[in-house]
Amino acid sequence: MPIDIYWRIGTHGDQQSLRRRVSSRGEWAPVVPGSLAPGVRNGRRDGYSYVEHMADVARASESSGFVGGLLPSFPFTDDPWAAAAALARETTTYRFMIAYQPGFLHPVQAARMSASLQRATGGRVVYNIISGGGGPAQLWWGDRVDHDDRYARTSEFLDVLKGVWSGGPFDYQGRFYQVEGAGLPEPLARQPFPEIYFSGSSKAAIEAAGRHADYYLSWLEPFPALAAKFAQVREHSTAIGRAPKFAVRVDVLARETEQAAWDEIRRGWAHVDPAALRGADGDSVGWLRSQSFVSWPVRDYRELEVSPNVWGGFHLLRGGPAFGLVGSYQQVAERLDELIGIGVDAFILAGVPHLEEAYRVGEEVLPLLRGHEIRRHSSLSPISATKGSI
């Protein structure tokens, strides 16, 4: 039961720390002296773009012990497919977990792009299939399919993608997709099929995950809520004869001492706009859930610590999900071990700034993990799953 630990590569620039929500890496803020990728040399732009910094982060996390990186996808980010194609040539073993929505691409095209990337990388492509957070962002993409239908479409999308993968000829008549005589050409068809990390917290998502997920991926939530969610997925999957593994995205702020870690949060909290203490656009069940674990409004950052070291205010200090771990290296390792204990098989960890924290977490936290012993002694039955199965 190897545990796969991924890092996140920010696809919309980065801050120097959580202390100030000011981006200086990438073109998401004005390019001035002190900006990176692009940087300023002798008063002029140096000709680089943000992909250069993403490459630094990819190599930093690759060499500090992470198996790969999640490339998130939102309207304001760089595109993960394009980034993966660029970063493939900058790394050796690093896997690219490409976040995308089925509405972006026709499944035959997705198969072709994936197979080519598998050829370019020696099989280092992983999917993070998201079905969309809904709300205004869905129409930004030009996607008018509503929430539950999006998961039905995701199922069809993956049926077609897998159908053409082995070479065809493949016919399909669905609600959303129709193909006739489709199939990847040799030698694209001989590539290994990417592992699927499947996100979504709603009932529709969990049903679709049961059919397709190699890993069911969730944001971090308070541990009992997460365990309950996993149980629901497990129950649904067992009923149809499948057994996905579980993965969780965890932001980490780890320091030598717990005090030093909270000091970082305290410094960042001083700059939080009180008006920004609540925001729940869209029909994302995951986001609404994450907001429900805290009684808003809050006055002090420690009120967002819902259980030891589990803090729900990361979204106030940087763009992204709310929950993460704050504590000493040892405490953070212990919480990750507890997550392994409730069934987590893979992590996507992240910290700001992504480059520096990749080294820190890789060097200081990961070597302290003891999860295997915890899993062995826990009452949970071992979870087996097929790897990259079609």
Add this chain to the structure above:
Amino acid sequence: MAAYPDFLVTVPTQGDGRDPLRRDRGEWRPRRPLPPFVTDLRPGAFGPFDHLAQIGRAAETAAIGGALVPFDPAGEESLVVAAGLLRQSRHLRVVAGFHPGVAAPVYAAKFSASLQRFTDNRLGWQLDVDLDPAVARSQGDFLRGADRYARAEEFLTVAKGVWHEEGYTYEGRFYQVLAGGFQAPNSGLPFPRVYLTGTSPEALALSARHADVHLFTADQDVETGVGELAAQSAREGRPVEYGLRLPVLARDDDDEAWAEARRLWDLAGGAGEGLPDPDPRTRLWGGFDRIAGSGPFGLVGSYETVAAGLRGYLDRGVTSFVLDARPHIEETYRLGERLLPLFAKEIEHAH
């Protein structure tokens, strides 16, 4: 061409790490392993140069002017490291340290002509003349005293001679060349920028004739050195720029920088002794050899404090700063994002 002031970072030749006891990046010491149940794809896929490459890329991304790879007989070979760092960058100037005894001057020039061609002329040399005698002997060099400077003088004369003149002939005490000189396309290139060091009369005389930049360290009398060298280089009729190798530890504010200095000091075994105070006049702190394995004297403080210290040197004519900060990747980003912008006005005025 270097900007003014010019900032370089120092490349570690014996590994790097987060603290004085853990220099495990770059395969000079074993890394802490991941637990066996965690997938680790690294074994066999990475070599020590991957780490050095990341430092070079950090300097390139952070818009640092250059990098110095010091001559270190007990560490990585600097010319090879420099070649690698130059290859993967577009702007970074890389200065390779070496000793005149390690190669024939014609060969050093030939090797460098290739690097200049490959990298749009971004190579520099730091010629180390004044080695510890035992180290020199371990490298096969038994020359002592002022003779070392006489040889360095000949070394640079011959290297520049074959570089600039076809049919070059030289008859010296240490080197002889008959009808040498490079041909196109190895001819006509800019000679590597030459960095020299030392405060002895012989060292300053050599710099007056051959250095583009003369590097001091913070424990030396920089003001006197600059004055003497300026007078000598004026007599030689050629300009010399002045530089400083300086360890730094910079953070958001002074308290945080000193807290980090104390943490590293205690880790390095100083816990029982208390942290030494910085010099009240120069603000220089003498503990860097212990926490960073670099020269002892450097600056600790907020970015503004460190910038003020550097301005003190700028006022005395120093324009190149070869900074040293560990761990190099993280600190290089820090210097590029936080320290260099404080000199944006000066850099703008120089162009």
